[in-house]
Amino acid sequence: MTALYQDVALRLRRAISDGTYPPGSQLPSEHELAEWFGVARSTIRHALAMLGEDGVVASHRGARRTVLAVPRLQNFGELRSFSLWARSIGAEPSGRVELLERRAATEVQARELGLSADDPVIYVVRVRLLDGKPVMIERTAYVERAGLLLSFVDLERESISERLEEHGIVFAHAEHTIDAVNATPDDARLLAIEPGLALLRERRRATDPRGQALEWSEDRYVGDAVAFTIRNSIALSPLVRDRAATPETAAASTTNSGN
Amino acid sequence: MTALYQDVALRLRRAISDGTYPPGSQLPSEHELAEWFGVARSTIRHALAMLGEDGVVASHRGARRTVLAVPRLQNFGELRSFSLWARSIGAEPSGRVELLERRAATEVQARELGLSADDPVIYVVRVRLLDGKPVMIERTAYVERAGLLLSFVDLERESISERLEEHGIVFAHAEHTIDAVNATPDDARLLAIEPGLALLRERRRATDPRGQALEWSEDRYVGDAVAFTIRNSIALSPLVRDRAATPETAAASTTNSGN
DNA sequence: TAGTGGTCTAGACCACGCC
C-alpha cells in the first residue's frame, strides 16, 4: 500500500519522537539502517531525504546524520484548511459568512487566477472563529469551476476544502505572501477588536495538481492568536523575503503576477 | 566540480525561465531528458525533484510533469543575511548599532540557544536601512562562540554573517516564526514611524550544520516595506500555522514566546 | 495498450571527517 521509503520515514520519525534518537544525537549509518530495515541503501536515503526536507535531520559528507529537532506533524491539508488545522490543535472551528456572491473579477483577482478581465469569480468573505473567538477574516475569490460547488456547502459549519475534494477539486500547491497591516475599521468590526491593531496578512494563491489556479485569498489573522513557522536550511529554502508590494511596485512585482 | 544532477537542474531552470517550457506547459519525459543530457534516468529524477521542492514543477503518475511557475532565485544566504538580500534586489543596505554588549542570557534566550541560565550571550540591537530608509529592527542574541568574533566586524557597514563565515561559523539551518505586532514607542523611535503601526515580527533560531544553536533573533519589519513568500505543496510543506504565544501558552510552547 | 512517472534493487566510485 504505502511505499517502503514512506514506511521507513515514518518509523524513523517515531524513533526520533519517542527519544530513541533525541535532538543533538546521531543517527545510525545508512548501511546499518538498510540492514535493520531489510531494504536497499537508496530506499533508506529516500526516507532520510524526507526528514531532511522537514528540517528534522542534517547531514554532512563523512559524518553520520545529526538529529536537529523533533518532527512536526502538520501537513499541507492542515495549512490550507482552517477547519482541519483547528481540530488538529484541539480547538473547535466555526465560521460566519459575511458575503457570498458571483461577480466580475477585480484586476488583481483576474491576474492571480489567470482569468480575463470581467470573467466571473465566486467571492466569499468569512469570519473564522476558534472556540467562539474571531481570529481571522478570509476574503477569497474562487474560480467558477470551484466556486459553483459552494452552493452545496453549509458554509457556517463545514469545511469548504473538504467538500470540494469530495467533488474532485483538489488543492495541491500554494504560494503564500505574508506581511503585516493595521486593522481597518471594517476588519475591527468583523473581528471585534480595536481598529489599528496589528494583523498578520496572508495572501494565498492555490492551484490544482496541474497548476491551474483555484482560489486567491487575502486572509487577516489577529496578531496575538496565530503565527506561522517555517524551517529551512542551506539545501532547502522555500521561504523568500520580498520587498512588499506598494502601489508603484505592484505592477512590476514578480510575486504578485499571476500564473 | 558541481554534481551532474545540479547541472541538469540548473539547465532545466534556465529552460523554464527563458520560455522554452512556460508555466502551464509540459516537460519532456524523463526518458527523453536522460537521453538528451546523456545521464541515467535517476539523475534526471534527482534534478526534477529539486525543481519540485521549489514549487517549479508538479508531477503525477502516468502523466508528464507540468511547469507551475518560473523559478525564483533567492537562496538561504539571502534569507539569513539582510546585506546579501538587499544587494540582490539592487538596494543599498546599511545598519546602525543601537546596543552591543555581553550579558547573561534571558530565560527565553537560554532556552532557545540551549544554554544554562545566566550563561553569557552577545546581545546586539541594530536598525537596518534600505537605501537610507529604516525598515527593520534586529535584536539578536549570539552564543559566545559566534558573538565574540563580532568585535572584529565593522557593524555599521559589514555583514555579520559574511564575516562569521570567514571565521568558520556557518549558518546552515533556521526556524522562523512569523506574526504581527504593533510598534512600541521604542520601535517607532528607532524606525522613525508612528507608534502602533503594524510590524511583521520574525523570531528566528539559526544553527550550524550540526544543529548547534548560533543565534536567536527577534526582527521587526515595517509592514509596507517587506513581505515573506512561501511556496508549498501536498508533497512538501515546510510552513506551519501555530497558535500564537500568549502569556498562558508561552511556557508550554517550544516554538515561540518573546524576547 | 503504450507511455509515463513512482518505487526499489545492487553495485560502483568519490569526497570528506575522524582517528
Add this chain to the structure above:
DNA sequence: GCGTGGTCTAGACCACTAT
C-alpha cells in the same frame, strides 16, 4: 586508512494516464 554520506549507473516492476 576506514567509515561515512554524496553521486551515478543499469535495470526491473508497478500504478496510473492518455488515447
